[in-house]
Each structure stands twice: as structure tokens, then as C-alpha cells.
Amino acid sequence: AAKAAGRDRYALFDPAMYADILREADERAELERALAAEEFVVYYQPIVDLPTSRLIGVEALVRWEHPLRGLVGPNAFIPLAESTGLIVPLGRWVLRQACRQLAQWCADYPDTERIRMNVNLSARQFQHEGLVEEVGQILAETGVNPHQVVLEITESLLMQDTDSTIETLGRLKQLGVRLAIDDFGTGYSSLSYLKRFPVDILKIDRSFVDGIDTEHGDATLAEAVVQLGRALQLQTVAEGIETQEQWSTLQDLGCEFGQGYLFAKPGAAETIASILGGAKPS
Numbered sequence: 001a002a003k004a005a006g007r008d009r010y011a012l013f014d015p016a017m018y019a020d021i022l023r024e025a026d027e028r029a030e031l032e033r034a035l036a037a038e039e040f041v042v043y044y045q046p047i048v049d050l051p052t053s054r055l056i057g058v059e060a061l062v063r064w065e066h067p068l069r070g071l072v073g074p075n076a077f078i079p080l081a082e083s084t085g086l087i088v089p090l091g092r093w094v095l096r097q098a099c100r101q102l103a104q105w106c107a108d109y110p111d112t113e114r115i116r117m118n119v120n121l122s123a124r125q126f127q128h129e130g131l132v133e134e135v136g137q138i139l140a141e142t143g144v145n146p147h148q149v150v151l152e153i154t155e156s157l158l159m160q161d162t163d164s165t166i167e168t169l170g171r172l173k174q175l176g177v178r179l180a181i182d183d184f185g186t187g188y189s190s191l192s193y194l195k196r197f198p199v200d201i202l203k204i205d206r207s208f209v210d211g212i213d214t215e216h217g218d219a220t221l222a223e224a225v226v227q228l229g230r231a232l233q234l235q236t237v238a239e240g241i242e243t244q245e246q247w248s249t250l251q252d253l254g255c256e257f258g259q260g261y262l263f264a265k266p267g268a269a270e271t272i273a274s275i276l277g278g279a280k281p282s
């Protein structure tokens with residue numbers, strides 16, 4: 001206890017920590033400014049049917065068009081958005097943007113009713129009280145078919161396994177949206193939650209796809225996830241497919257869907273429009 005108290009006291013006067021606090025306050029202000037100035041943009045990455053490589057949906061992935069730094073990826077600002085709570089308005093903006101885009105594509109291209117729109121939800125957003133109402137509101141205002149919307153959540157969120165988690169998932173499902181577990185396999189070892197929670201889709205984490213042809217353990221794990229999905233009647237989507245070999249191995253394992261640079265990198269909405277308009281994903 002004495003040691004802990006000493007550490008606390010030290011931390012209170014630590015100039016490096018003070019600098020951290022100032023920097024965080026700066027960065028927070030910068031994020032708030034960017035949100036108000038609408039400097040964010042949503043990119044879309046195709047998700048394909050593995051046997052045919054046909055487009056079955058897209059994942060919405062946010063970027064920051066920074067006036068000085070250029071296009072900034074989410075790994076550089078999502079953690080701060082999470083810790084400051086700004087992820088709540090930012091995430092709402094992304095969902096609204098993605099649903100508007102989906103509605104637009106459905107209006108422009110007749111075949112788009114089968115396309116799904118995946119949107120990431122962070123833990124902080126999930127815990128935000130107004131979440132379900134906001135999702136319902138965005139679905140209503142954009143007029144999209146809720147069945148075309150997939151919310152991606154993480155395993156660690158499900159592991160919190162509280163009554164309120166189950167309740168929120170149930171209420172989201174009642175809106176008609178589908179639920180996917182993102183980065184599946186990287187979280188926790190207990191799988192019992194899969195039975196209890198109303199999820200529809202497992203996304204196999206890229207780290208397993210990476211070594212699928214070189215590291216025996218990865219192929220075994222990927223196969224186990226696909227079989228688990230089949231046993232529980234969940235769809236499986238492999239993330240981060242970069243090579244022909246990974247593509248064919250995943251098909252051999254029975255994985256239905258995939259996403260990765262081999263098919264297409266995340267791109268601006270126009271790149272998806274050209275696929276919907278008849279061009280092949282490239």
C-alpha cells in the first residue's frame with residue numbers, strides 16, 4: 001500500500017505525465033474540431049462470396065482527411081476517440097453516413113438490395129445509453145432495410161456478459177439488424193457466450209488468415225472457427241485475405257465469405273459504385 005501511495009504521489013508531479021495530459025487535451029480538441037468540420041470520410045471495403053468473388057457487402061471504415069496530415073487511418077485516432085468518449089458522436093456519424101450511402105446505392109443500382117453494410121461498433125458506443133434508439137432513428141431516417149445492416153462488435157464486449165449486454169443485443173436484433181463478431185479468435189478463450197448471444201456472423205481475424213498456408217496452427221484455428229460457425233449456424237467471413245493461396249485454402253476449409261486486399265482495399269464510395277454499376281472488384 002505504501003508503495004502504491006508513493007507511486008501515486010510520484011505520478012501527480014510527473015512532468016512527463018503532465019505533458020501527456022496536455023497532449024491528450026490538445027488531441028481531444030483537435031478531434032472535436034474535426035468532427036464539427038466534418039473532416040471524416042467513410043471508406044468501404046468489399047466483402048465477397050469466396051467461391052465466385054462476387055460482392056456481397058461492404059465494411060464501412062472511417063478515415064480522417066486531416067488538412068495537414070492527409071488521410072489518417074482509424075488506428076491513429078479511434079483509441080483516443082474511445083478514451084475521450086468522442087467515439088459516440090463519431091460512431092453515430094459513421095453509421096448515418098453508411099446508411100445514407102446504402103440507401104443511395106439501392107436507389108441507383110437495382111441489384112443492391114442484397115448488399116450488406118457492415119459498421120463497427122466500439123465498446124464505448126455499445127455502453128452508451130441511447131445507442132439502440134439512435135440506431136433505430138438512423139434506420140428510420142435513411143429508410144434502409146435493417147436486414148442489410150450488420151453491426152460488428154468485439155469479443156471482449158461480449159465477455160462482459162452482463163444482463164445489460166444481453167438486453168442491448170436483443171434490442172438491436174429486434175430492430176432487424178444482424179450482428180457480427182469482429183476479430184474473432186483474438187479475445188477470450190471461453191466460447192460459451194456464443195450460445196447465449198444472438199449473433200449471426202463470425203469474422204475470422206486477419207492474424208489467423210496471415211499464416212494459414214505457412215503456419216500449421218493458423219490453418220487449424222481457422223478451420224476450427226469455420227466449423228464452429230457451421231455448428232452454430234453462423235456465417236463466417238475471413239478478414240485480411242491477401243493471396244490466392246489463402247483464398248483457396250479458406251474455400252477448402254468451407255469459409256463462405258472473405259475480405260482483403262486480394263479482392264479490394266477500402267476505397268471511397270465511388271469505387272464501390274463502379275462495382276455495383278457492373279465493373280468487377282479489383
Ligand code: C2E
Nearest residue numbers: 061062073074075094120121122240241242259260261266
Ligand atoms: P476492423 O474492423 O477489423 O477492420 C478491418 C481492418 O483490416 C481495416 O483496417 C482494413 O483496411 C484492414 N484490412 C482489410 N483487408 C486487409 C488485408 O488484406 N491486409 C491488411 N493488412 N489489412 C487489411 P482499418 O481501416 O485501418 O481499420 C482498423 C480498425 O479501426 C478496424 O478494424 C476497426 O476496429 C477500427 N475502425 C474503423 N472504422 C471504425 C468505425 O467507424 N468505428 C469504430 N468503432 N471502429 C472503426
Ligand code: MG
Nearest residue numbers: 059120152182
Ligand atoms: Mg470490423
Ligand code: MG
Nearest residue numbers: 182183203239
Ligand atoms: Mg476485424
Ligand code: MG
Nearest residue numbers: 183205206239
Ligand atoms: Mg481487425
